[in-house]
Amino acid sequence: MPTALTVIPIAGIGEIRTGDELAVLIADAARAQDTPLEDRDCVVVTQKVVSKAEGRIVPLPHDDLDARRQLVESESVRIVRRRADLIISETRHGFVCANAGVDLSNVADGWAALLPVEPDRSAKHVRDALRARAGVEVAVIVSDTFGRAWRRGLTDVAIGVSGIAAVVDLRETPDALGRILHVTEVAIADEIAGASELVMGKALGVPAAIVRGLDPSWFRESSYRELIRPPAEDLFR
Amino acid sequence: MPTALTVIPIAGIGEIRTGDELAVLIADAARAQDTPLEDRDCVVVTQKVVSKAEGRIVPLPHDDLDARRQLVESESVRIVRRRADLIISETRHGFVCANAGVDLSNVADGWAALLPVEPDRSAKHVRDALRARAGVEVAVIVSDTFGRAWRRGLTDVAIGVSGIAAVVDLRETPDALGRILHVTEVAIADEIAGASELVMGKALGVPAAIVRGLDPSWFRESSYRELIRPPAEDLFR
Numbered sequence: 489m490p491t492a493l494t495v496i497p498i499a500g501i502g503e504i505r506t507g508d509e510l511a512v513l514i515a516d517a518a519r520a521q522d523t524p525l526e527d528r529d530c531v532v533v534t535q536k537v538v539s540k541a542e543g544r545i546v547p548l549p550h551d552d553l554d555a556r557r558q559l560v561e562s563e564s565v566r567i568v569r570r571r572a573d574l575i576i577s578e579t580r581h582g583f584v585c586a587n588a589g590v591d592l593s594n595v596a597d598g599w600a601a602l603l604p605v606e607p608d609r610s611a612k613h614v615r616d617a618l619r620a621r622a623g624v625e626v627a628v629i630v631s632d633t634f635g636r637a638w639r640r641g642l643t644d645v646a647i648g649v650s651g652i653a654a655v656v657d658l659r660e661t662p663d664a665l666g667r668i669l670h671v672t673e674v675a676i677a678d679e680i681a682g683a684s685e686l687v688m689g690k691a692l693g694v695p696a697a698i699v700r701g702l703d704p705s706w707f708r709e710s711s712y713r714e715l716i717r718p719p720a721e722d723l724f725r
Numbered sequence: 726m727p728t729a730l731t732v733i734p735i736a737g738i739g740e741i742r743t744g745d746e747l748a749v750l751i752a753d754a755a756r757a758q759d760t761p762l763e764d765r766d767c768v769v770v771t772q773k774v775v776s777k778a779e780g781r782i783v784p785l786p787h788d789d790l791d792a793r794r795q796l797v798e799s800e801s802v803r804i805v806r807r808r809a810d811l812i813i814s815e816t817r818h819g820f821v822c823a824n825a826g827v828d829l830s831n832v833a834d835g836w837a838a839l840l841p842v843e844p845d846r847s848a849k850h851v852r853d854a855l856r857a858r859a860g861v862e863v864a865v866i867v868s869d870t871f872g873r874a875w876r877r878g879l880t881d882v883a884i885g886v887s888g889i890a891a892v893v894d895l896r897e898t899p900d901a902l903g904r905i906l907h908v909t910e911v912a913i914a915d916e917i918a919g920a921s922e923l924v925m926g927k928a929l930g931v932p933a934a935i936v937r938g939l940d941p942s943w944f945r946e947s948s949y950r951e952l953i954r955p956p957a958e959d960l961f962r
Contacts, residue, residue, distance in 0.1 A: 492760075493732040493924050523729075569960040576960060584875035593909070633909075637874040637961035638821035639882070640954045641892040641912025643919075655878040658926075672830070672870075675878025676923060682880075683920035686913060686939065687730050689895075702923065717877045723806040723813060724874035724961050 491701050496523050497687035498696040506543035511617030514696050515624075523698060525624045528707065530652055530699040531614065532684035535632040536591060537695040538610045538648075539601040548592070548600040556590070556600075563588035563602060568725055579603060582716035583647060584725065585634045604630065607648025608711050615650040627652035627707055631681035637724055644685035646677035646712060653677065653706045654714035675715060676706060728938050733760045734924040735933040743780035748854030751933050752861075760935060762861045765944065767889055767936040768851065769921035772869040773828060774932040775847045775885075776838040785829070785837040793827070793837075800825035800839060805962060816840060819953035820884060821962065822871045841867065844885025845948050852887045864889035864944055868918035874961060881922035883914035883949060890914065890943045891951035912952060913943060 500517045504510070510533060518525050525531065539545065549555055553573060561567070564577035568584055577588050581603070589603040604610040611628040618626055630648035646654060658672040684697035719725050737754045741747070747770060755762050762768065776782065786792055790810060798804070801814035805821055814825045818840070826840040841847040848865040855863055867885035883891060895909040921934035956962050 491924070492734070493920070495730040495732070495920070497729070571960060633911075636912075638954055638959060639912065639915070639952050641910045641915065641952060643912050643916050645876070673878045674870075674922065675873075675876065675880050678876070678878065679880050679919035679923050682916035683730070683732070683923065685911065686916050686920065687728070689940075703926075715876050715878060717875055722875060723808060 493683070493699065493701040495683050495687050496698040496700065497694045498523075498698060499694050501537070501693075501695055504537045504540040504695070506540065506545070508541045509617060509621075510537060510541050510696075511614050512621055514614070515618060515622035517696075518698065525618065525622055525626055525698065526700065527625045528700075528702070528704065529624070530627040530629060530680055530702055531618065531696060532629045532631050532681055532699060533614060533696045534644075534688065535589070535603060535607070535630055535647060536595070536601055538604050538607075538614075538630050539591075540595075542604055542610065544602040544604055545595065545599050546602060547598060548590075550598055556587075559600065560588045560590050563590055578725070581607065581647070581712065583634070585632075589632060589647075603632070604648065608650060609648075611648040611650035625651075629677055629681055629684075631684060633685070643678075644681040644688075646675075646681045646715060648712050649677050649710050651707055652680075652702070652710060653708055654710045654712060656706060676702075677710075677712075677715065730920070730936065730938040732920050732924050733935040733937065734931045735760075735935060736931050738774070738930075738932055741774045741777040741932070743777065743782070745778045746854060746858075747774060747778050747933075748851050749858055751851070752855060752859035754933075755935065762855065762859055762863055762935065763937065764862045765937075765939070765941065766861070767864040767866060767917055767939055768855065768933060769866045769868050769918055769936060770851060770933045771881075771925070772826070772840060772844070772867055772884060773832070773838055775841050775844075775851075775867050776828075777832075779841055779847065781839040781841055782832065782836050783839060784835060785827075787835055793824075796837065797825045797827050800827055815962070818844065818884070818949065820871070822869075826869060826884075840869070841885065845887060846885075848885040848887035862888075866914055866918055866921075868921060870922070880915075881918040881925075883912075883918045883952065885949050886914050886947050888944055889917070889939070889947060890945055891947045891949060893943060913939075914947075914949075914952065
């Protein structure tokens with residue numbers, strides 16, 4: 489039997505408050521449900537709980553569309569498109585997404601969650617703490633839910649990575665017919681984030697997942713910046 | 726322990742020729758590797774082998790860029806962007822992708838694979854044949870590898886579905902804090918296709934995967950059309 493991939497939701501983490509050490513909560517919850525973390529796991533944790541733990545939560549009066557617009561603009565370096573209440577903009581990190589990633593769901597009423605200031609550092613913090621507290625060498629991805637051009641529906645993507653490739657470059661790998669493929673860069677971190685979303689769901693209170701069985705060669709230092717298409721190369725900005 | 730998702734590559738399918746019954750090859754290969762198909766599995770099969778089985782293969786002289794351009798244009802209903810040899814266009818189905826989905830990798834030299842004429846019908850054909858030949862009630866997704874605006878790296882997405890929701894609408898589901906989320910449509914078929922890509926790889930000769938453990942409520946009739954953002958709603962076309 490070939491190597492299968494397993495995606496395990498981590499339930500029972502509970503509500504996150506500023507200053508909580510996510511690594512401890514994740515490791516304890518994984519152990520409590522009899523799926524303790526193992527070396528070479530990739531732990532995916534949602535932006536929302538990372539932002540809560542890091543205190544990236546700001547007051548935003550309910551239904552105050554003007555305050556919301558100002559907040560989105562202050563989190564943006566460039567407005568890409570605007571239609572009615574929807575703003576598609578580029579964040580400081582270089583992500584192009586709706587409302588600069590400012591998020592109102594699963595946040596207490598009257599508050600909004602902002603993206604982490606440096607999501608790779610957020611991922612590295614969880615990874616280092618899991619090594620120190622749980623004794624495991626894992627990779628960590630911080631995920632968020634983004635829309636796409638042209639296609640309906642949202643998918644989860646990676647906004648921060650530590651210890652795992654964001655993009656795997658298959659340009660020099662012979663294909664099954666022995667020819668060299670010229671350009672095949674696969675955004676595996678986005679695919680891993682999306683796979684995790686399938687076991688999380690928006691309403692389930694499952695803010696983290698374990699992805700087990702990934703190609704060992706993918707575990708390396710990396711950055712979400714590998715996923716940012718430079719504006720000069722981008723035909724749609 | 727919560728319900729985990731398992732993604733199992735199906736190896737040993739071999740080279741596909743026009744007229745091959747993919748369902749038989751997939752069911753046999755799954756059985757041969759001791760992971761026989763089960764009811765409620767979702768089988769993901771790549772566009773390339775579907776196109777080969779359906780004879781959607783046309784001669785294209787190696788390095789004849791002019792013939793390639795003409796072929797891409799004939800597979801397009803609208804050119805969205807053009808830069809040097811790269812054409813981003815809209816296909817008859819409504820997909821916006823590079824080169825109208827015309828594919829040269831893993832195809833014999835001098836030939837190109839076109840997208841299936843009706844990818845939902847392709848998915849349904851495999852699904853019906855798996856029911857008839859292997860006695861299992863599964864869902865089927867036909868996947869392809871697309872680029873994205875703004876983000877580097879390709880991901881696999883769904884271009885045809887049968888028996889599984891393309892998009893799950895969570896607009897009426899209370900979030901973990903009990904509030905109603907207003908707009909959360911998750912493109913689960915794309916996330917399932919992406920998860921499968923993680924066990925396939927471009928160079929491994931693994932053209933199909935089993936995704937096991939999906940939410941039972943997602944198994945319903947659907948269409949790739951759920952994933953097509955109507956041009957009038959699309960800010961980037």
